[in-house]
Amino acid sequence: MSEIDASRLAAALKDRYAKIDVVERTGSTNADLRKALEDGAPDRTVLLAEEQTAGVGRRARSWSSPKGGLYLSVALRPGVPFSALSSLSIVAGLAVWAAVFGAGVRATLKWPNDVLVNGAKCAGILAEAVAGADPSIVLGIGLNVLPLGDVQPGPGGLPATSLAEQGALNTDRTDIAVALLRELDEFERQWRLAGGDLTKAGMLGAYCAQCATLGQDVEVQLPDGTTLTGRAADIDAAGQLQVDVPGGRRHTVFAGDVVHVRPA
Known part of the structure; x- marks a missing residue:
């Protein structure tokens, strides 16, 4: 299994993000970037981990994060009203859907934060607002790329799956990360320009069209x-x-x- 290539990420995403770091292991990329935002980290700071030892999902549930997946968080200072921050999960869902589709896998979206392939969970999203003078948020995405092994079903009994198990055309994790972060950049910029308004950004209809819920x-x-x-x-x-x-x-x-x- 090849490592995520930090230099290739930086070159491919130049001018889209302020900083991109890749670490071998951490407790939680979201927790790390929450602290970074509190310490003044710039807008569009990205952290990826080969493995998380304390990854979390909604309601503080553990998120299985073995090596072979894509675990990343993005710290954002979008300049939209605080009340609009919660809709960023919808934006992220569309970005993940588009990246997965680009890898040759047809996914659907399960409200509020899951990405499904053939009824199994392939990705999860966790958006966490961070207190401060300006509204800021950490957006965490976990995407299963390579086969997971024995992972217990999540809430509601959803089994886990991966891009590799669903016949993806490309399972190079650096390539997948580049595609995902490009999609997120484009969707988030559009959402930001619309002041966090999903309808004005043209994303509400797109999300509903792919939403299995x-x-x-x-x-x-x-x-x-x-x-x-x-x-x-x-x-x-x-x-x-x-x-x-x-x-x-x-x-x-x-x-x-x-x-x-x-x-x-």
Whole structure:
């Protein structure tokens, strides 16, 4: 297995990012960049790790991060309203989808932060706002590139998969990282220019077109521990899921774990 080539990354992504570092091992790239932002790191600072020993997903769950995957975080100071930062997960989802498609694998998006291939989880996204004078955020992406071995299913019983297992045309992790960071650069710049407005940026419709959650009967495990059951009907301009519940009501889901109850 070849290492991620930091010099090739820097050359290919010149002028797109302020700084790109690759480390052999760390606890969590997101945790490292949260601290870096607090210490004044510039906008568009990138950290990649060959392996994470304490990778996390939503709700502080562990994210299996063995060598062979792509684990990266990007520190952003986008200059958009704080209320718009949460929609960056939608932007990242589109970037991952496009990079995966470029590798010859057709994926779908599962709201709010998963990328699926043939019903199995190939990538996860974690966006974490960082307190400070200017709204800033760390965007973490974990993408399974090479076969994972024995990895336990995630929330909702989703099995894990990788680009290699799904017949990707290219599994060179440096190439995949370049493609992903290029896509993220372009999508994030467009979102930033639109002030964090998904509709104005032209991304809401694109996300909905690739979102496997819409039209599904779903169970949503909410942050307060309760469960909401209904049909995923729409995603609003802030990137929030709209669920039609019994009684003709529509419920806005700001955050939660979604389980698809039946196939689309």
